[in-house]
């Protein structure tokens with residue numbers, strides 16, 4: 677079955693970015709010339725998604741506006757001959773079909789994904805957390821979709837991290853491996869480093885099968901008192917094979933102020949529009 681749906685949870689409070697995110701959803705912070713959520717949407721489309729199911733909460737309606745056609749703005753840009761800007765605005769409107777879903781209470785990532793159940797229906801789907809940007813020749817979600825085409829099982833994005841950092845992530849235990857593809861025998865959300873079964877962190881890209889929704893309906897609150905997607909995936913592992921791939925390329929952090937700043941700087945340095953200005957500024961700073 678093809679993967680046409682991608683769920684993007686964007687209901688979190690963005691407390692790490694306060695006060696910047698007091699009124700502005702963190703997903704609308706710009707990275708170079710476009711908001712974080714647009715980078716995520718573009719990656720999903722590059723992986724084959726046609727319908728993006730975005731989970732928002734109270735106060736995050738501006739995200740919806742970003743992807744809504746704005747006829748008055750388009751008419752104005754056209755009238756003034758600002759054709760590059762017009763094209764950029766239209767590109768964000770017409771990326772994909774959108775379904776907007778609300779998470780009324782902040783009960784955790786697993787609960788946010790469960791809120792998308794009706795919108796997704798009885799089909800496999802992709803899921804991505806917009807806190808990281810994919811950077812490299814093949815978007816990470818595309819790599820997962822390709823692995824799904826081969827294995828037809830849930831697929832997790834895995835990355836080796838220094839042991840002391842594993843407690844920030846979901847952690848996967850490997851049953852057997854074929855190169856960078858692993859069959860997973862267990863997953864645990866944010867284990868203490870000295871109890872972690874491996875150094876393989878689950879990163880925020882997934883292909884999931886619709887039985888995840890049943891699993892999440894009966895998942896009790898776990899780490900941090902929240903309903904964890906990782907715990908739902910643990911239930912899937914009990915029912916059938918789940919694979920993980922150590923992806924190629926990088927995921928760049930835009931979910932913390934320092935990561936967001938570093939990602940902007942790194943992408944800007946190699947960017948035709950922004951590179952020169954940033955190098956100039958660096959010259960000023962180091963002078």
Ligand code: G1P
Pocket residue numbers: 785805807844845846847865866877878879880904905906
């Ligand atoms: C979430 C997931 C966790 C995963 C992480 C990747 O945690 O629950 O399993 O490792 O994303 O960034 P969060 O970072 O939202 O606490």
